[in-house]
Amino acid sequence: MKKKIEFRSQCPISTALDIFGDKWTLLVIRDLLFNGKRTYGEFLESEEKIATNILADRLSILEMAGIISKKKHPDSNAKILYNLTAKGIDLIPVLIEIIAWSEKYHDVHPYAKKFAKQLHKDKEKVVRQLFENFTKK
Amino acid sequence: MKKKIEFRSQCPISTALDIFGDKWTLLVIRDLLFNGKRTYGEFLESEEKIATNILADRLSILEMAGIISKKKHPDSNAKILYNLTAKGIDLIPVLIEIIAWSEKYHDVHPYAKKFAKQLHKDKEKVVRQLFENFTKK
DNA sequence: CTGTATCCTTAGGGATACTG
DNA sequence: CAGTATCCCTAAGGATACAG
Numbered sequence: 094m095k096k097k098i099e100f101r102s103q104c105p106i107s108t109a110l111d112i113f114g115d116k117w118t119l120l121v122i123r124d125l126l127f128n129g130k131r132t133y134g135e136f137l138e139s140e141e142k143i144a145t146n147i148l149a150d151r152l153s154i155l156e157m158a159g160i161i162s163k164k165k166h167p168d169s170n171a172k173i174l175y176n177l178t179a180k181g182i183d184l185i186p187v188l189i190e191i192i193a194w195s196e197k198y199h200d201v202h203p204y205a206k207k208f209a210k211q212l213h214k215d216k217e218k219v220v221r222q223l224f225e226n227f228t229k230k
Numbered sequence: 231m232k233k234k235i236e237f238r239s240q241c242p243i244s245t246a247l248d249i250f251g252d253k254w255t256l257l258v259i260r261d262l263l264f265n266g267k268r269t270y271g272e273f274l275e276s277e278e279k280i281a282t283n284i285l286a287d288r289l290s291i292l293e294m295a296g297i298i299s300k301k302k303h304p305d306s307n308a309k310i311l312y313n314l315t316a317k318g319i320d321l322i323p324v325l326i327e328i329i330a331w332s333e334k335y336h337d338v339h340p341y342a343k344k345f346a347k348q349l350h351k352d353k354e355k356v357v358r359q360l361f362e363n364f365t366k367k
Numbered sequence: 368c369t370g371t372a373t374c375c376t377t378a379g380g381g382a383t384a385c386t387g
Numbered sequence: 388c389a390g391t392a393t394c395c396c397t398a399a400g401g402a403t404a405c406a407g
Contacts, residue, residue, distance in 0.1 A: 115399085116399095117400095142401095143400095144399095144400060144401050144402075145401095145402095145403095146400075146401085146402095147399075147400060147401085150399095150400095
């Protein structure tokens with residue numbers, strides 16, 4: 094099930110939306126970034142309940158776009174580990190700003206409020222720490 | 231054609247995606263923020279060629295979400311002017327980060343590259359100026 | 368456990384005509 | 388000019404079974 098991404102224009106916003114402009118893709122990236130999830134099964138468990146076919150589709154798009162990479166789990170052959178590439182890690186500031194905006198105007202989980210508070214205090218630091226988490230691996 | 235937004239969870243990312251997680255909504259906001267567009271007809275002209283029914287749908291969602299507001303054009307009765315609310319203006323950092331990411335990894339318009347260069351030099355300043363543009367009106 | 372495949376329903380969306 | 392309405396088709400997505 095291979096399909097290439099069609100870009101509607103050379104506008105950077107439009108280009109980004111052609112990759113992750115849907116209701117699911119950024120949730121997978123969220124799980125990788127903030128929830129330490131790495132495997133197919135873990136993504137399926139998230140509370141928004143993504144369907145298995147949609148997950149497989151989005152993972153293949155993300156891999157094609159160079160945002161995630163796959164490798165075998167050291168223990169089991171069947172198990173696969175997904176990881177963010179540098180391009181994926183660079184989405185941290187985008188996610189951070191979405192969280193900050195959303196928390197300001199909507200009712201969100203308590204832990205999200207707490208996280209937003211940290212952001213408000215020292216955004217630079219939070220972003221730097223997130224980057225460090227992923228680049229030292 | 232009124233429909234309310236269904237939120238899948240209280241995750242801030244998920245909540246944001248429930249509002250603008252599609253291929254068109256952020257393009258309308260882009261046009262308001264960066265291209266000075268204010269009317270229905272102007273949105274229709276954008277190069278990605280949004281369909282008239284989709285545009286009407288997204289405008290009503292954005293209004294319902296409190297991101298844009300409508301008012302009559304001073305000259306003509308029929309003409310309507312759309313404007314960003316404070317909640318809409320607060321999406322500036324989100325759009326800015328998307329532009330920065332997209333420009334880094336994809337082929338974009340020359341003027342987008344130029345804009346990204348400014349961002350790279352002094353992001354704070356660019357953001358501040360964008361905010362000022364909208365809050366003084 | 369990681370996907371694929373299938374079936375089926377709904378939502379998204381393009382084209383176009385039309386109304387106030 | 389700002390929408391609505393309609394037609395129609397495709398894509399998205401949920402449920403479930405199944406294959407490697």
